Amino acid sequence: MKNNLLFFVLLFAGVLSAQTTTDFEDMGLSQGEFNNQAPDGTFTSGSVSLGNFYDEVYDYWGGWAISATTDTSTPGYTNQYSSAAGEGANGSTTYALTYAFFPERIQLTGDAAGAPVNSIYVNNNTYAYLSMLNGGNPAKRFGGETGDDPDFFLLTIQGELGGEIKDEVIEFYLADYRFADNSEDYIVTDWTQIDLTPLGNVDHLILGLTSSDNSQEFGMNTPAYICVDDITTSDMPLNVRNQQLDWNVALYPNPAHDYLQLEWPVATTGTANIFNTNGQLVKSVHLSTGVNKIDIKTLSSGQYSLRFTNGEQWNVQRFMKL
Numbered sequence: 072m073k074n075n076l077l078f079f080v081l082l083f084a085g086v087l088s089a090q091t092t093t094d095f096e097d098m099g100l101s102q103g104e105f106n107n108q109a110p111d112g113t114f115t116s117g118s119v120s121l122g123n124f125y126d127e128v129y130d131y132w133g134g135w136a137i138s139a140t141t142d143t144s145t146p147g148y149t150n151q152y153s154s155a156a157g158e159g160a161n162g163s164t165t166y167a168l169t170y171a172f173f174p175e176r177i178q179l180t181g182d183a184a185g186a187p188v189n190s191i192y193v194n195n196n197t198y199a200y201l202s203m204l205n206g207g208n209p210a211k212r213f214g215g216e217t218g219d220d221p222d223f224f225l226l227t228i229q230g231e232l233g234g235e236i237k238d239e240v241i242e243f244y245l246a247d248y249r250f251a252d253n254s255e256d257y258i259v260t261d262w263t264q265i266d267l268t269p270l271g272n273v274d275h276l277i278l279g280l281t282s283s284d285n286s287q288e289f290g291m292n293t294p295a296y297i298c299v300d301d302i303t304t305s306d307m308p309l310n311v312r313n314q315q316l317d318w319n320v321a322l323y324p325n326p327a328h329d330y331l332q333l334e335w336p337v338a339t340t341g342t343a344n345i346f347n348t349n350g351q352l353v354k355s356v357h358l359s360t361g362v363n364k365i366d367i368k369t370l371s372s373g374q375y376s377l378r379f380t381n382g383e384q385w386n387v388q389r390f391m392k393l
Contacts, residue, residue: 090306091118091183091304093116093119094163094301095137095165095166096159096163100164102141105136105137107123107152114167116137118180118302119177119183121167121178135169136169137165138153138167138168139165144197146197146198146201147198148294150197151196151294151296152168154262155195155260155261156260156261160194167300168296168297169296169299171278171295172290174277174279175278176275176276177299178274179275181306182307183305184274186307187267187272188230189268189303190265190301191264191299191301191302191303192301193243193262193298193300195245195246196296196297198296199245199293203222203224209288209289209292210284210292210294218248218256221249222249222282223247223283224280224283225280225281225282226245227279228240228267228278229270229276230267230277232271236277239271241269243263246259262301264351268378269387278297278299280297319336320335321333322388322390325391326390326392327367327391329366330364330366330367330368331364331365331367333377333379334362335363335379340360340381341358342356343365345365345370345376345377346377347375354370358379367392371392372392374391376388376389
């Protein structure tokens with residue numbers, strides 16, 4: 072009996088460490104540099120592979136590029152490699168970007184292939200950001216002359232497994248001017264974490280961009296760039312994870328004003344992450360065995376998803392903040 076218990080403890084501990092965060096810091100770039108020419112047609116880092124092609128005759132690239140550039144003020148195409156934050160996620164140097172006029176893929180490799188992706192950080196790049204903010208031929212200034220135009224720039228992420236694209240779509244607005252109150256309009260300039268666990272097991276992520284600013288001549292006028300960083304993969308297929316433990320979590324009251332109570336029945340610690348309806352992580356708390364009191368006073372009123380995990384198994388419950 073003791074030997075069996077030790078086996079499961081060691082198994083559980085091994086599973087807890089089974090995840091990888093791809094941050095692109097291993098790509099050999101110094102601050103201010105970029106690389107749009109992968110020698111073998113792919114950039115491989117951590118648990119992801121990014122397709123790339125480069126035409127030496129026309130100095131033209133497609134697919135993905137890797138960047139450590141920092142220019143947040145120069146408008147136009149010559150500044151196509153900088154993130155709107157002037158750095159990578161969480162203050163890092165290096166990140167990846169793509170021109171996704173048509174959807175672009177992120178391939179998962181190694182143990183990450185065929186397993187859930189926990190999260191990804193995304194941001195606008197400077198070229199797209201300044202185009203939406205100020206306009207630029209042929210793109211319009213978001214909001215128009217009065218600021219009332221209901222413009223948007225939308226990122227969609229889908230999962231693919233075994234050549235089949237899944238139905239689940241995660242949406243994140245990189246810019247949103249559809250509010251009745253113009254003071255609520257925004258363009259994203261900070262790196263934002265998006266929860267991708269609802270996609271389940273995947274071997275590719277598919278990123279697409281759509282905009283309210285389109286023309287018959289050019290199609291989408293908004294520069295179709297997206298920056299990504301810190302892609303955290305679970306490295307264990309969902310069906311394997313679910314065989315490890317069988318537990319339920321009680322969350323109350325719902326709706327709630329100031330506090331949530333979460334009954335954590337697992338003998339090991341866990342994490343609860345709260346995401347808003349845009350998929351943005353707004354709060355993260357440590358869980359211990361028993362009743363955990365979660366302060367939500369600072370959250371705006373509305374619907375949220377609470378994703379709780381012990382590192383190998385996860386689930387999601389939704390709640391309403393009054």
